[in-house]
Amino acid sequence: MKLPVVKTPYGIIIYDGPSLFDGKPIVAIATGFSKNNSKNPKTGEMIQTWIIRKDMMPFEANQEGEDESVCGDCRHRLLGTCYVTMHYGPHNIYRHYKRGVYAPAKPGMISLFAGRHVRFGSYGDPCAIPLQIWDSIADVAKGWTGYTHAWKQSRFSSWKKYCMASSDNIGEAQHAMKRGWKPFYVRSEDEPLPDTFFECPASEAAGKRLTCDQCLVCKGGEYRKGQGVPSIQSHGTGYKIKRIRQVAELERKKKAWRRLDWVAG
Numbered sequence: 001m002k003l004p005v006v007k008t009p010y011g012i013i014i015y016d017g018p019s020l021f022d023g024k025p026i027v028a029i030a031t032g033f034s035k036n037n038s039k040n041p042k043t044g045e046m047i048q049t050w051i052i053r054k055d056m057m058p059f060e061a062n063q064e065g066e067d068e069s070v071c072g073d074c075r076h077r078l079l080g081t082c083y084v085t086m087h088y089g090p091h092n093i094y095r096h097y098k099r100g101v102y103a104p105a106k107p108g109m110i111s112l113f114a115g116r117h118v119r120f121g122s123y124g125d126p127c128a129i130p131l132q133i134w135d136s137i138a139d140v141a142k143g144w145t146g147y148t149h150a151w152k153q154s155r156f157s158s159w160k161k162y163c164m165a166s167s168d169n170i171g172e173a174q175h176a177m178k179r180g181w182k183p184f185y186v187r188s189e190d191e192p193l194p195d196t197f198f199e200c201p202a203s204e205a206a207g208k209r210l211t212c213d214q215c216l217v218c219k220g221g222e223y224r225k226g227q228g229v230p231s232i233q234s235h236g237t238g239y240k241i242k243r244i245r246q247v248a249e250l251e252r253k254k255k256a257w258r259r260l261d262w263v264a265g
Contacts, residue, residue, distance in 0.1 A: 008033045
């Protein structure tokens with residue numbers, strides 16, 4: 001008698017419910033369980049987790065301002081400067097979700113994360129879903145990385161054990177450290193690396209000497225005084241870099257980015 005072959009799932013739904021940001025319907029989906037299947041040269045061999053609206057395409061949600069459910073108050077969703085290209089990863093995840101490719105997680109499926117490295121929030125902010133989801137994964141995973149723009153909100157302070165404080169300028173990075181969060185500082189190309197900060201080992205500036213799953217400096221965001229803090233230069237597609245440069249210049253001139261009326265190109 002032949003034993004049945006148990007196939008590794010293409011992906012599973014790890015959360016289906018209201019967003020912790022605005023209460024609207026979202027899903028969180030984990031993919032990449034098959035080893036040697038990573039297409040991301042920066043992160044390496046990591047299970048990816050995607051947080052998306054369950055009732056509209058990611059690009060549509062962004063265009064209509066409905067992506068607060070998954071991105072919170074991240075300013076990049078408003079400026080169009082998010083490093084994630086929604087037409088690729090998030091769009092494909094949503095399309096497969098609607099086709100029923102991903103099954104809801106079942107008891108015992110937590111073993112899929114055992115001994116693996118996991119990226120908390122490949123798209124979407126990890127604070128959008130209950131902390132217990134990340135707790136259960138972290139209990140068995142070998143390591144993880146995570147980043148949140150919601151670190152300024154005290155109600156999300158418990159996510160500090162899993163997420164770095166995404167910081168878009170040196171002022172935010174310093175503020176995060178004062179609040180006990182370890183920042184991940186994204187700076188513009190012409191900004192020097194501050195003292196006590198170091199280049200992200202997976203970045204071009206650092207020679208891409210390590211992938212995220214090899215490094216794991218971003219495994220948790222509890223800051224200890226005197227420790228080094230990672231930083232990376234702005235990255236993404238060409239037009240996004242252009243917008244990021246414009247924002248940085250306006251901020252240096254003390255102009256409010258919220259008033260910008262962007263014109264593509």
